[in-house]
Amino acid sequence: MSDMARVDNRKTNSTKPLLEVKNLQKYFPIRGGVFSRIVGNVKAVEDVSFSVAPGEVVGLVGESGSGKTTAGRSILRLIEPTAGEVLFEGVDVTKLSKNQMREYRKEMQIIFQDPFASLNPRMTVGDIIGEALTIHRLAKGREKEAKVADLLERTGLSASHMRRYPHEFSGGQRQRIGIARALAVDPKFIVADEPVSALDVSIQAQVVNLLQDLKEEFGLTLLFIAHDLAVVEYISDKVIVMYLGRIMEIAPAKELYANPIHPYTEALLSAVPIPDPTLKRERILLQGDIPSPINPPSGCVFRTRCPIAVKECADVVPPLEEVSPGHFKACIRR
Amino acid sequence: MLEIAASPKAVSPNYKAWLRFRRHPLAVLGSVMFIIILILALFAPVFDRYEPNKLSLADKFQAPSMEHFFGTDRVGRDIWSRTLHGGRVSLLVGFAAALVSMIVGVILGGLSGYYGGWVDMLIMRFTDVIMTFPQVVIILTVATFVGQGILNVIFLIGLFSWPGTARLVRGQVLSLREEQFVVAAQSLGARDFVIIFKHIMPSVIAPLLASLTFAINGAVLLEAGLSFLGVGIPLPTASWGNMLETARSLDVLQDGPWMWIPPAVMILLNVLAINFIGDGLRDALDPKHIV
Numbered sequence: 001m002s003d004m005a006r007v008d009n010r011k012t013n014s015t016k017p018l019l020e021v022k023n024l025q026k027y028f029p030i031r032g033g034v035f036s037r038i039v040g041n042v043k044a045v046e047d048v049s050f051s052v053a054p055g056e057v058v059g060l061v062g063e064s065g066s067g068k069t070t071a072g073r074s075i076l077r078l079i080e081p082t083a084g085e086v087l088f089e090g091v092d093v094t095k096l097s098k099n100q101m102r103e104y105r106k107e108m109q110i111i112f113q114d115p116f117a118s119l120n121p122r123m124t125v126g127d128i129i130g131e132a133l134t135i136h137r138l139a140k141g142r143e144k145e146a147k148v149a150d151l152l153e154r155t156g157l158s159a160s161h162m163r164r165y166p167h168e169f170s171g172g173q174r175q176r177i178g179i180a181r182a183l184a185v186d187p188k189f190i191v192a193d194e195p196v197s198a199l200d201v202s203i204q205a206q207v208v209n210l211l212q213d214l215k216e217e218f219g220l221t222l223l224f225i226a227h228d229l230a231v232v233e234y235i236s237d238k239v240i241v242m243y244l245g246r247i248m249e250i251a252p253a254k255e256l257y258a259n260p261i262h263p264y265t266e267a268l269l270s271a272v273p274i275p276d277p278t279l280k281r282e283r284i285l286l287q288g289d290i291p292s293p294i295n296p297p298s299g300c301v302f303r304t305r306c307p308i309a310v311k312e313c314a315d316v317v318p319p320l321e322e323v324s325p326g327h328f329k330a331c332i333r334r
Numbered sequence: 335m336l337e338i339a340a341s342p343k344a345v346s347p348n349y350k351a352w353l354r355f356r357r358h359p360l361a362v363l364g365s366v367m368f369i370i371i372l373i374l375a376l377f378a379p380v381f382d383r384y385e386p387n388k389l390s391l392a393d394k395f396q397a398p399s400m401e402h403f404f405g406t407d408r409v410g411r412d413i414w415s416r417t418l419h420g421g422r423v424s425l426l427v428g429f430a431a432a433l434v435s436m437i438v439g440v441i442l443g444g445l446s447g448y449y450g451g452w453v454d455m456l457i458m459r460f461t462d463v464i465m466t467f468p469q470v471v472i473i474l475t476v477a478t479f480v481g482q483g484i485l486n487v488i489f490l491i492g493l494f495s496w497p498g499t500a501r502l503v504r505g506q507v508l509s510l511r512e513e514q515f516v517v518a519a520q521s522l523g524a525r526d527f528v529i530i531f532k533h534i535m536p537s538v539i540a541p542l543l544a545s546l547t548f549a550i551n552g553a554v555l556l557e558a559g560l561s562f563l564g565v566g567i568p569l570p571t572a573s574w575g576n577m578l579e580t581a582r583s584l585d586v587l588q589d590g591p592w593m594w595i596p597p598a599v600m601i602l603l604n605v606l607a608i609n610f611i612g613d614g615l616r617d618a619l620d621p622k623h624i625v
Contacts, residue, residue, distance in 0.1 A: 078517055105522060109522075112514050120533055122346075122537065132523075135522055165346060165347065
């Protein structure tokens with residue numbers, strides 16, 4: 001290998017991540033008794049670390065209650081994380097004051113799951129999308145209107161929709177409005193919090209395609225939260241699998257689907273339908289429900305439902321270990 | 335594919351509420367009644383026949399006639415004129431006092447609901463304290479210190495009747511704060527002030543409007559009560575309440591019903607009308623109707 005190539009190689013390797021999450025933790029205190037003492041904690045997110053490179057789409061999957069939404073919102077400080085660091089371009093946003101954080105809101109945006117609840121029913125679409133421009137003093141008057149019209153067109157709606165109210169739109173259209181709102185401030189990073197879960201399957205593909213296109217167009221970096229591995233596979237470069245607030249496995253998307261290591265990932269994958277009726281596949285059915293995050297199992301949190309668990313699994317929390325470049329797993333059995 | 339073929343004009347939720355209000359029979363009846371009362375009171379100088387406060391001992395204690403529609407009182411003042419002018423005072427006190435209580439209630443309830451924690455704790459305990467006092471008794475007590483007068487009555491009523499509003503607003507804000515569109519505004523970096531007044535308050539206005547009408551009624555009745563007890567609007571200025579007070583003696587009750595029937599009926603009609611409007615508003619603005 002020539003010197004030049006090595007230098008180049010090192011450069012790409014040392015590309016700074018856009019977002020780095022370190023040991024993120026979020027506990028929701030449970031208060032009880034006469035004096036509202038803290039009697040327990042809902043451990044929604046526990047020791048979550050990962051990084052997102054610029055231009056990358058990272059999928060975050062897990063079943064309901066796995067803490068993926070809480071993780072996404074903690075990163076944006078829509079809920080205050082209990083502990084841990086969130087480095088955005090090297091700056092720890094968890095330590096910023098409310099006013100300093102306001103500046104960073106321009107860089108980090110969110111698309112919500114429920115397109116019906118996330119748009120103010122009393123504001124017109126134009127006002128909803130234009131609000132961000134006003135807040136950050138990016139545009140006003142005619143210029144603002146032109147910008148909003150442009151955003152509507154780019155998200156597949158029409159400029160004439162500006163003066164309408166959210167209730168006049170379908171779910172898919174509302175989600176496009178939500179996307180246009182997030183894009184209004186030209187963010188570098190967007191958390192898409194289950195953006196298609198509330199939509200019909202036929203509409204899901206449209207919205208995912210739109211996000212894919214916009215990602216190219218705006219050079220976006222996305223954290224795509226979903227409980228559906230099929231959707232994530234399509235859009236993501238890297239996938240993080242969460243269970244009960246902890247990361248089970250991280251792998252490049254193709255690698256994860258071709259070669260899942262963690263038994264939880266295997267189980268999730270076996271639930272993804274294959275569009276081929278002749279193909280038979282062994283389905284791994286998990287027993288029971290996800291345990292309570294108030295009192296999670298000791299050691300590996302997945303052990304209570306794991307088909308290959310042994311006694312040792314209860315002893316230590318398995319650390320994330322790299323098995324191949326970029327592929328991490330937290331399991332002592334594999 | 336994404337075009338909408340529906341209505342040519344965007345319909346705002348408020349406009350839809352107005353359409354529902356218009357179709358509410360009681361609300362329309364109440365509105366008509368109230369508008370008539372309001373016009374009579376506002377344009378009292380046009381409709382009156384005599385100076386409302388002018389004594390005329392020669393004409394005292396006369397039964398209704400063409401000269402005096404509602405008769406005269408014991409010092410010869412024209413009851414018809416006094417009823418009209420009294421309506422001005424009573425309605426002014428009702429609206430102004432309700433407004434004062436709304437302002438205090440919205441601010442305290444809003445802060446309490448939005449910030450929660452110790453702010454909420456402090457404000458709500460204070461609200462509880464105000465609520466535990468019997469309203470009339472405390473107003474009577476304070477009134478003897480600050481004295482009579484329209485302005486005093488307005489502030490006394492307003493400053494002691496906000497707890498209901500504060501609780502209503504707090505509850506609304508508490509639930510609206512968790513709405514996703516509010517979180518969305520936060521994620522855009524909107525300031526608390528903007529979030530409270532642009533995103534939360536418009537949704538609070540609906541129940542607040544309904545409660546405002548009831549607050550007006552409460553204030554009108556309370557003014558009548560205070561004036562009746564002699565700590566409200568000082569004579570000779572007429573109000574529906576102190577007109578009743580002047581009529582408070584056995585011989586007037588028996589022999590001069592024209593002295594107390596007009597203000598009593600006006601209070602009754604006014605309260606009914608506003609109640610109808612309030613009910614109509616509540617139905618029209620019911621969030622369950624808003625798609």
